[in-house]
Each structure stands twice: as structure tokens, then as C-alpha cells.
Amino acid sequence: MSLLHKFFLLYFLPLLIAQAKPLKTIPFNLFFDDDGINCENFQYPSEILAPVPYLKECLSTIDVLAVFPGDPDYYNSIKVANCRNNYFPVVVIYATTISDIQKSIHCANTLNISATARSGGHSFEEYGNGGKNGVMVIDVQEFKQIDINFETKTAIIGVGNRLGEIYHKLNKFGYLISAGECINVGLGGHATGGGFGWTGRKYGLASDNIVSAEMVTANGTFISPINLTHHSDLFFAIRGAGNAGYGIITSLTLKIYPVLPIITSITISYLPEQVELAFITFAKVAKNFNENLSGYMALRSKNSNTYTFIFTATYLGIEEEARSAVKELIELSNPAYIKFEEMTWLGIVDSYPPFTRQPFKITSYTIPPSGFSQEAIRALVNFVDDSECQAIALLDLYASEAVSSISINSSAFIHRNIFGVLELELPLKGYSKEVQIKCIEKHLQFRQEFQAKYTSYFSYQDYIDKDLSDWLTRYYGPHVNRLIEIKKKYDPNNLFNWKQSIPTKLP
16 A cells, blocks of 8 residues: 555545544334334325425435435334324434424424324324324434433433333432333323323322423424423423324423332233122222232133233232232132232333234223223123134223322323223234224224223223224313313414314314
């Protein structure tokens, strides 16, 4: 090599490397890194492949990845949890700064394009992709900050963090947040719509633990802080309806709680002939459960290769205390199988399977404090047993002071004095489109009758269901008018809109 070449390599090449822009790629996301075996291949509609005039030019000032229809990464950029329906955004923008979001919103307003935020992509009706074609998706998964304030026992957490990431990062400092069990769900949509999980009966819902937030509004204004004294109206809305179209939330400040050295995992299982007694017993004893006990019940078909009815719980403490906490339940219901296992908090977190990408349909029901009648139990069991598609009923046990003692008027979340929230799920992978449609029709017919006869009128907004009638009332109850007024104040032109976003006027 000549002396001139050596001089070039030693002097100029480092400068060229330093000035080169990094290659923009879709942020790695294990949840979406699948081979699509559970989801059908699809074709982009021809109209979505036609570029929106001036959109690329408008977004050219943003130095982040923007993926358009026809780009090689477009298919990967629109993967979300539920692939039953597919929606095609005009662009997916992977924002990394507040400025990225503001510039994106400016372009959406200028070109009259609806916009939506996507945190984890787990909206049950694919609202993270807009819930319709032609939307600008502003993906915030790169907002990953976690800053702990040890004095106030709070943490500022970027909404792009997944729950599992948050649990692991906080655990290094001996803390946790009260939130859900699905470790790959993004914080943003989950926490602002409710959020119940392993510690819910002790520390409450994720939305109740929000003490402050930051948001970019529909006119591009960055608001911080949003709390009880600053923008208190918006603070009311985002705790329960924050995933329903008020703006792009970038961070949430949540209360944090100390991690105990020992957590006990509890599994209590029942055979088909024990299901009625188990349900009735839970309704009797749940209100007496120690607050350190949180869990959910799962009902599966009697034809499944497992126990029909399983109670899975965590107890914040040692096995001896856990056994005492469920002693009455065990004595009254005589389960077929019981297991206690002491482990660490991260052992609990990592034992829960991730939410895998597949087609599905879910409906939800809030259950009154008295629980189910015998007739309701039989109706539910018969539906699960007779469904042509696999059906699973999951019931989160809410009954606790941590949830019920909070005033219904303190936030947009209204589901307080209840036994629990029932999630009726149809996983549809492996079934033909025709069978899927038939199963969903039967599911919706059952939902209408079951909700009218056996549950409250209300449903849970984090388990969003686009086929739900009178959804505004069922999700938000007496707060509908107030939420609409707040929407009109912060998003008067309805930039953030989809089928079940808060509207600017009553339908």
C-alpha cells in the first residue's frame, strides 16, 4: 500500500465514517419477528400503494425511519398482535424524539391524514394501525427511558417500554410497578386503559398508579406535566381513556413498590364436574382474600388436554402465608390439583408466556360483586364446551379495596366495585376464514344474551371490541359527556380518530 493510500485511510476515512448517517432499520422486536405461520398472507390494496401527494416531502425533515407502502420493510412494519383483519397505513414513522412526533403531526394536519399512536401493537382491534386504511402510524416503541425517583417512589417510564422490560429494569433497583401479566405488551395503551395484573389487588390498576404524564397534542404542542394541578382535565381522561384518541403520550410517571424477596406462585385446578362449585366458592370467598393475593381464573373446554378450570395466582410473601390465604377456598371447593412454589419476582414475570401473534376475537364483561349465578355458570360452560373454535374464558379477580375504594369520579376508569372482568377469547389460528366468521357470529350472539342476563351492562376498554353496541357508555359510563368535552378541547378537529376513539360530539 502506498504512503498516499495509508495517509487517506488514517486521516480521511475516520472523518467519513463519523459523518455517515446510520442505516435506518426497523427496531428489533421479538414479538413481531415471526414467520407468519399463524397469520394468512395478504395483498396490499392497490389504492394504498398510491403515494399520498407531498407526504414524503413533508416528512423529509424528520431524520428517522419512515416506512411507506411498497417499501421492502412495509410488511414487517404493520405486524400487530391480532392479524384477523389487516389495515394499511400510508406511513409508519418510528419516532425517537418529541420533535419527530411534532413534525409528523404537522404533516398529518397539513395533508388531512388521521394519525394514531402505536406503543406495543396489542390493540385487540388493530387500532395501533389505525383500525382503517390510510392512517399515519406514529410508533413510539423507541421511547424507552426509565428514570427512578427514590425519594418520591415513582418512575418516569417511556411508553415504548414493554411490561417485561419494565419489570426487569426496575427489579435491578428493587422495585416494581402494578400492571399486567403479558410481558410483551407496550406500556402506553395498557396503562392508560386500566391495566390489572399480578399485584392488582394490593396496589391497584396501572391507570390508578399514574401520577403524571407527558403528551404531544393534536396541534403539535408538547404538554408536561399532566397531573392533578396541571391540565387536570386531561389527567382525568388519560387515566382510563388515554388510549382513546387524546394525543401521543410519550411518558408516564407511575408509583413504584418494593420487591419482596419471596413471591409464591399458586395453581389450583378443577375437573369438569367441579367447575360450578369452584365458581360459586370463589364468589363467596374472594372478598375475604388477603390483599397480597392476586390472580385470574381460566375456563377451558372439558375436551381440552388440561384441567377445565384453573386458578393461577401470586402471593406477595412466603408459601406458609399463601397457603393460609387460600385455605378457605381449598376447604370449600376440594380442588383436584394444588401447587405452591416460592420464587423471585422475576421468576413470576418470566414464567408467563408472551402474547403470540395470531387471529383472535375477544369480548369482555364486568361481573357484579355477587359473582355468577348457577345458571350463568352453566351458560358459560356450555358455550366454551360447544364452540366449534376453541374458546377460553379468563376472569381477572378485581375484588379488593385497592380497586373499589377509589372514587368512580376520580378518573375515566369506572369499573370499581366488581367481582372481576371476564375476557372471553376465541383464538382463531388454524381455522378457515369461513369457520372463523361463523365462530365469531356465534360468539357475538352469545355475548349479547349473556351480557343482558348475567353480567353488568359494562365492558372493559383495554379489551376493546369494535362490535360492542353502545360502547361509549359500556366503557366510560357517566363520564362520556365529560370525555367528549376534553376531546374537543385538545383535539377539536379529531386528528386522532378511529371507530372507538372518543368523538368530538355524541354519535
